[in-house]
Amino acid sequence: MSEQPVDDKAQVRPDLDLSDAVWIRAEPEGANLADRAEYALVPHTDGVTYTAMRQASDPDGHILVFTPTEWDAFVKGVRDGEFDLPA
Numbered sequence: 001m002s003e004q005p006v007d008d009k010a011q012v013r014p015d016l017d018l019s020d021a022v023w024i025r026a027e028p029e030g031a032n033l034a035d036r037a038e039y040a041l042v043p044h045t046d047g048v049t050y051t052a053m054r055q056a057s058d059p060d061g062h063i064l065v066f067t068p069t070e071w072d073a074f075v076k077g078v079r080d081g082e083f084d085l086p087a
Contacts, residue, residue, distance in 0.1 A: 009050075009065050016042050016065065018052060025056070 007013075021040035027033045039053045042065075051071040053064045066074065077083060 009067075012044060012046070012050065013065060015045050016050065016052065018042060018063065021052060023054070023056075023059075026053075 018040070021042055023038040023040045026037040026039055035055065035057045037053055038056045038059075039051055041049050042052050043049045048068065051066045051068070053066065055061060
């Protein structure tokens with residue numbers, strides 16, 4: 001029996017105001033992908049600015065939330081090719 005994942009941002013999510021979020025396309029320069037990811041920097045009442053990420057084709061769907069440390073690690077992984085598809 002597997003354990004349910006822990007939502008370590010359960011106390012953060014209800015207070016994140018995404019209504020004024022400026023969503024930025026996450027796609028290669030010059031590309032216009034139909035199904036791309038978007039991210040936004042969202043300040044929180046705890047003084048931390050979180051990064052929210054969603055699928056552009058489903059803006060009312062699930063939104064992932066990253067702490068600054070998590071986002072930094074994710075971006076470094078992307079730059080290092082950690083998520084590239086095998087050749």
